[in-house]
Amino acid sequence: MDKEINQFQKDLLDSARQMKSGKAIRKTEVKLSTAAEARTRIGMSQSEFALLLGVSVRTLQDWEQGRREPSGAARTLLKIATQNPEVVKAV
Numbered sequence: 001m002d003k004e005i006n007q008f009q010k011d012l013l014d015s016a017r018q019m020k021s022g023k024a025i026r027k028t029e030v031k032l033s034t035a036a037e038a039r040t041r042i043g044m045s046q047s048e049f050a051l052l053l054g055v056s057v058r059t060l061q062d063w064e065q066g067r068r069e070p071s072g073a074a075r076t077l078l079k080i081a082t083q084n085p086e087v088v089k090a091v
Helices: 002-021 034-042 046-053 057-064 072-083 085-090
Strands: none
Touching: 034 046, 034 057, 034 072, 034 085, 046 057, 072 085
């Protein structure tokens, strides 16, 4: 039992040292949805961006979380917002 505890402590200290040094064993990347990317680039809250698009906050959340896909017109507006956020901000 003492041997297991010592090994656990050693492994835990090694993990803490790796974290502090910035060495990652695995790297996870999360791809943002088009809606989330557009909103992030514009720098608006969900409620502000939903109001700008003329949709409910719930609809925007569904788009951002991948539960639903935006319609053709909304998809085009999101693409414009992603590629040229200044244009959307000006509206």
